[in-house]
Amino acid sequence: MMTNNASLLQRRSDAIPRGIGTALPVFAARARNAELWDVEDRRFIDFAAGIAVLNVGHCHPRVIEAARNQLEAFTHTAFQVAAYESYVALAERLNALAPIKGAAKTILFSTGAEAVENAIKIARKATGRSAVIAFSGGFHGRSFMAMALTGKTAPYKRGFGPLPGEVFHVPFPVSHQGVEVEHSLKALQQIFKADVAADEVAAIIIEPVQGEGGFHAAPPALLQALRTLCDEHGIVLIADEVQTGFARTGKLFGIEHSGVEPDLITVAKSLAGGFPLSGVIGRAAILDAIDPGGLGGTYAGSPLACVAALAVLDVIEDEGLCARAQLLGDSVSRQLQAFAARQDLRPLGHVRALGSMIAFDLLATRGGDEVDPVATQAVIKRAHALGLILLSCGAQGEAIRILFPLTIGDAVLAEGMALLEQALAPD
Structure with missing residues (x-):
């Protein structure tokens, strides 16, 4: 039987009720630390960590x-x-x-x-x-x-x-x-x-x-x-x-x-x-x-x-992960604030973080408080296409949350933030 994302999605549809959603239309094959590969061997940077389950990363050796x-x-x-x-x-x-x-x-x-x-x-x-x-x-x-x-x-x-x-x-x-x-x-x-x-x-x-x-x-x-x-x-x-x-x-x-x-x-x-x-x-x-x-x-x-x-x-x-969570959260928050100040990216704001529990909202107008959930979903979809796993949250699905493993390497984190920057560019 051919095993690729398309065939597995069809099998999923036939076998599993629609009441359980899945954020990405892909199937995982393997993962290490903050990286995941699907059944077609495509690599993703993981800014979801299994919905905050993998603070120590995928498959920590210990x-x-x-x-x-x-x-x-x-x-x-x-x-x-x-x-x-x-x-x-x-x-x-x-x-x-x-x-x-x-x-x-x-x-x-x-x-x-x-x-x-x-x-x-x-x-x-x-x-x-x-x-x-x-x-x-x-x-x-x-x-x-x-x-x-x-x-x-x-x-x-x-x-x-x-x-x-x-x-x-x-x-x-x-x-x-x-x-x-x-x-x-x-x-x-x-x-x-x-x-x-x-x-x-x-x-x-x-x-x-x-x-x-x-x-x-x-x-x-x-x-x-x-x-x-x-x-x-x-x-x-x-x-x-x-x-x-x-x-x-x-x-x-x-x-x-x-x-x-x-x-x-x-x-x-x-x-x-x-x-x-x-x-x-x-x-x-x-x-x-x-x-x-x-x-x-x-x-x-x-x-x-x-x-x-x-x-x-x-x-x-x-590994000092409490201190690392604060260090990484501070760094990513500064980058998000810089994104918010840019005119060439979608309007975003309400940047918030406690350690590395980080989120921001997509906004209807730059500098305003009204949120734009449609834009949020568009950014998440584009991030997925670029190879970055992101999730939304909030009463209207207006927020993008960032939940990378706390063990993420600096180079992989930088790569993930660069992909997020691309995803925030207007269509």
């Missing part, structure tokens, strides 16, 4: 070695049947690294949505309450509670209802969209007055930087105010670090930029360098509120993923 060694020992027991040391060692490591004072514990799962679902379960059991507050523009996954928490209807929620109740949304502060921290806090107080009393709220969940919502960072003033409110009313503060975690923002966890300590942290994506692994890290007293058997999963905390995650944490530390 991750591959750890997984290979585990493969030769055993691949699965189910932790609930026969435990294994790598799960315990990883939990110990995460407990020590998390920005939580006092005793901490960690439970492992497989996906980000699974971690979010379980964080809400834990918060509800620990508090004896049921209501949850999330933010507009937030993304927490595609399972039912995660969908309810997600603050965007299409394509994530539309047509899938009814969704779980007692979930309330607060506007997320984005200055150029006219929403400031004071507006968010006022809306939160209005929810307490009109919809659910503060002492009936189990948890407030927030991304330190909104991912699908447009790479907007939560202002420290908002996070600090939420911490105060949660302390005052006995609410569990959950930091959803699925996309921001593991050096992406210049710190191991994105919330560390604010100095705020959450009660629970959900993690996934770059934790295991491409192997499916997620977790909930949190205050021991909260996690221990669940009776034995109330948490778990057949594949939760896979031994392959656990050893990969331990290797990832070693790489982040040994």
Whole structure:
């Protein structure tokens, strides 16, 4: 059977439902660090990193070695049947690294949505309450509670209802969209007055930087105010670090930029360098509120993923990836600001970055605030044609996000930015 992109696209169409989209019309054959080759041996520079999964790059040798060694020992027991040391060692490591004072514990799962679902379960059991507050523009996954928490209807929620109740949304502060921290806090107080009393709220969940919502960072003033409110009313503060975690923002966890300590942290994506692994890290007293058997999963905390995650944490530390994320983010932000000042490129603006979690918007008019999602998609399509993998995000798909592996070589990064510059040239 002939194997090329066209034939595989036809097979995909015939075999797989259209509800799952794919950004590029190509099929991967191999990848290393920040480069990917398709089945026709065409090379791409990867500024998506599997949607922030590959902070240590494709096939980091230390991750591959750890997984290979585990493969030769055993691949699965189910932790609930026969435990294994790598799960315990990883939990110990995460407990020590998390920005939580006092005793901490960690439970492992497989996906980000699974971690979010379980964080809400834990918060509800620990508090004896049921209501949850999330933010507009937030993304927490595609399972039912995660969908309810997600603050965007299409394509994530539309047509899938009814969704779980007692979930309330607060506007997320984005200055150029006219929403400031004071507006968010006022809306939160209005929810307490009109919809659910503060002492009936189990948890407030927030991304330190909104991912699908447009790479907007939560202002420290908002996070600090939420911490105060949660302390005052006995609410569990959950930091959803699925996309921001593991050096992406210049710190191991994105919330560390604010100095705020959450009660629970959900993690996934770059934790295991491409192997499916997620977790909930949190205050021991909260996690221990669940009776034995109330948490778990057949594949939760896979031994392959656990050893990969331990290797990832070693790489982040040994290769100084937090500092590198900040260095690269600063450099790319300066280049994007220079692009924004040029008259020979499409209008762009709202350049924003926390470490190497970087985004910008395509604009309808130069220097304005109105966005142009059609132009965004045109730039992404042209970048793909040039050999650069980019993704969009934002409420209207207006933003281009940049998520190269933090291990990317300087020459490859420069090549990728040159391709982005070409893609931004008007038609």
